[in-house]
Amino acid sequence: MDLRDPDLRGPGDEPMVAKWGTTHPSAPLVVLLHGNGTSEHSLIEISPWLPHGPVAYAALRGPIQHGKGFRWWRDGPPEPDDLAATCTWVLSWIAGTGDPDRPVLLLAFRDGVTLAGALMAAAPERFSGAVLLYGALPDPPPRQRGRLSGMPVFLAHATEDPRTPADRLDRTWTWLARESGAPLWAERVPGGAQLAGSVVGGVGTWLADRLDFLRAHGENPLPDGDEPRWPSLRGPLPQRSGPAPECTTRIPQQQLDQHGPAALHDALWERLAALDGVTTKPARIGPDGTRSLLLERAGGAGPDEAFLVPDDGEFAHQHPAPDASLHVVLPDPLAYDGIAKGWAVPHPLAGVRLPRGTVLVPGPRDAAELDVVAGIAAAAHAFAAAG
Known part of the structure; x- marks a missing residue:
C-alpha cells in the first residue's frame, strides 16, 4: 500500500492530526488511534477527561477515506504489507514530533487497537505504554513470550461486542495476559459498542499514574543483553514447563490455576x-x-x-x-x-x-x-x- 497514492488522504506522508494539551517537544505524547469509519475527532474529544498538565495528545486520521470517515487499511482484514506500511507511516510521524527521547503512549479504539498492536510489536522500544479499548490485536499474535515486557497496558473489552469476533477478543486477552510480558490491567465492561464513561474514568486514572511514574522514575528499560546470572540458583534460570498460569488482571493479583500440593x-x-x-x-x-x-x-x-x-x-x-x-x-x-x-x-x-x-x-x-x-x-x- 503506497500511502502517497492520490486516492489516499494526506497530503503525502503527513497525517491529519487533532491536538490537545501542551506543545512542549519533550512532554509525554499520547497518540490516539480511532476506529475504522471515524476520524481523529472521535477520540480527541475525550482528551479533556484525561490527565492535564505536561502531556500532549495527538489524534491521527487514518490515511484511507471510508464513507464519511477514514480507515487504517483497505477494506477487509488488514494484509500484513498494508499494516506494515501504516506502521512505518505512523512511526515516521512520531519521529518528527519533538524530542526523540520523549515518552510516547498509545490510546486506541476498535480497529485502532489492531494498528496499536502492530506498532507495539514492531517497535516496543518506542512506546511507554498503551490503552487498548474494545478491539483486537493482529492475528496471529507474536510468538515470542515477553515481547512487551516493560510496557504497561490497559485493556478493556465489552462483554457483548457486536463488531469484533469473540475468538479474536479472546486471543487478544489471552496473549496479553499470559504471553506478552506486559504489566496488564484488563477489565470486561458490561454492554456492547458504546465507550462507557466508567472506562474513560478508569483510563484517566491509569494514565495519570503511569505518567507520574515516568516523571519520577523514567522509562522502563527493555530486556537486553546476555542471559542474566542468578546468584541464588545453580546456573541459569531454567524454562518453566507448560503455559503461564492464568492470573487475575486486576488487584488483588492471584494465581487461578496450576496449583501445587x-x-x-x-x-x-x-x-x-x-x-x-x-x-x-x-x-x-x-x-x-x-x-x-x-x-x-x-x-x-x-x-x-x-x-x-x-x-x-x-x-x-x-x-x-x-x-x-x-x-x-x-x-x-x-x-x-x-x-x-x-x-x-x-x-x-x-x-x-x-x-x-x-x-x-x-x-x-x-x-x-x-x-x-x-x-x-x-x-x-x-x-x-x-x-
Whole structure:
C-alpha cells in the first residue's frame, strides 16, 4: 500500500492530526488511534477527561477515506504489507514530533487497537505504554513470550461486542495476559459498542499514574543483553514447563490455576522465613491469609524500588492456599528473564503504581520447582538487602 497514492488522504506522508494539551517537544505524547469509519475527532474529544498538565495528545486520521470517515487499511482484514506500511507511516510521524527521547503512549479504539498492536510489536522500544479499548490485536499474535515486557497496558473489552469476533477478543486477552510480558490491567465492561464513561474514568486514572511514574522514575528499560546470572540458583534460570498460569488482571493479583500440593506451599514458606534477617507477619495488602516477609531497613537495606511496602520493609509475600504464589520485586534483568521463561507474571500495576520489577511467581508444582521458586525469592531478598 503506497500511502502517497492520490486516492489516499494526506497530503503525502503527513497525517491529519487533532491536538490537545501542551506543545512542549519533550512532554509525554499520547497518540490516539480511532476506529475504522471515524476520524481523529472521535477520540480527541475525550482528551479533556484525561490527565492535564505536561502531556500532549495527538489524534491521527487514518490515511484511507471510508464513507464519511477514514480507515487504517483497505477494506477487509488488514494484509500484513498494508499494516506494515501504516506502521512505518505512523512511526515516521512520531519521529518528527519533538524530542526523540520523549515518552510516547498509545490510546486506541476498535480497529485502532489492531494498528496499536502492530506498532507495539514492531517497535516496543518506542512506546511507554498503551490503552487498548474494545478491539483486537493482529492475528496471529507474536510468538515470542515477553515481547512487551516493560510496557504497561490497559485493556478493556465489552462483554457483548457486536463488531469484533469473540475468538479474536479472546486471543487478544489471552496473549496479553499470559504471553506478552506486559504489566496488564484488563477489565470486561458490561454492554456492547458504546465507550462507557466508567472506562474513560478508569483510563484517566491509569494514565495519570503511569505518567507520574515516568516523571519520577523514567522509562522502563527493555530486556537486553546476555542471559542474566542468578546468584541464588545453580546456573541459569531454567524454562518453566507448560503455559503461564492464568492470573487475575486486576488487584488483588492471584494465581487461578496450576496449583501445587499444600505440602509444597508450607515447605516454601519455611525456606523463605529462614532467609537472613527476615521477619514475618500477616500482610497489610493482599487477600486474607497473605503472609509478609520483611527486612529491617534501619541498617541500610536496599532501595525503595526493591520493596512491595517500603515503610514496612516488606520485600515479598505469599498468598494463602491453594494459591501458593508469591509477590516479589526483582531487578529488571531478572524480572524480564523470569517473565520470558514462564516463572514470573508482571503485576498489573508494575511501572504504574508499583516498582517495575513487581511480579507474581507461581507456586511450585513439584520438588524441582520448589527449588527454583525459592531461588527466585532469594534473589528478591538479595535485591532488598543490598545496602
